[in-house]
Amino acid sequence: MRILMVCLGNICRSPLAEGILKHKAALAGLQFTIDSAGTNGIHVGEAPHHLSQKVAKKHGLDIGSQVARKFIKQDMHHYDKIYVMARDVMEDVKQISGSDFDPGKVDYFLNILYPSQNKDVPDPWYGDEDGYDEVYDLIDATCTKLIEQSLVSLKMQNI
Secondary structure (H helix, E strand, O other), rough: EEEEEEEEOOOOOOHHHHHHHHHHHHHOOOOEEEEEEOOOOOOOOOOHHHHHHHHHHHOOOOOOOOOOOOOOHHHHHHHHHHEEEEEHHHHHHHHHHHHHOOOOEEEEEHHHHHOOOOOOOOOOHHHHHHHHHHHHHHHHHHHHHHHHHHHHHHHHHHO
């Protein structure tokens, strides 16, 4: 399974989602490839936001080696599942992908916790550290549910 997490700049939400899901997948013994990207390209080449890194470290995760990159049209073909963090990101992914957009591959990340509600993961960029803590907790809970669903799915396939 190849999973891509996408937010606007690829320095706050999607790097946290990438780091948390990689950690949880490894603990569960799942052979997932997990990456992240941003749709606006403003932070290409940068490390995750210092508060994203700080919050991750509080939970024993080091996401400092991640490097921001821009979502590209070819990502639609390379990944099995693409999770967007917000409505504006979904619109950007559709626009960038053009005729290659595959609605069967792309979903709102929080639909894992709140099916069909298309809720946004709040962007902590404009706030203080507390906002990053809240976003971490929300992403962590969503990743836990994603891992649980994946394990159930694998178990069902092996029955």
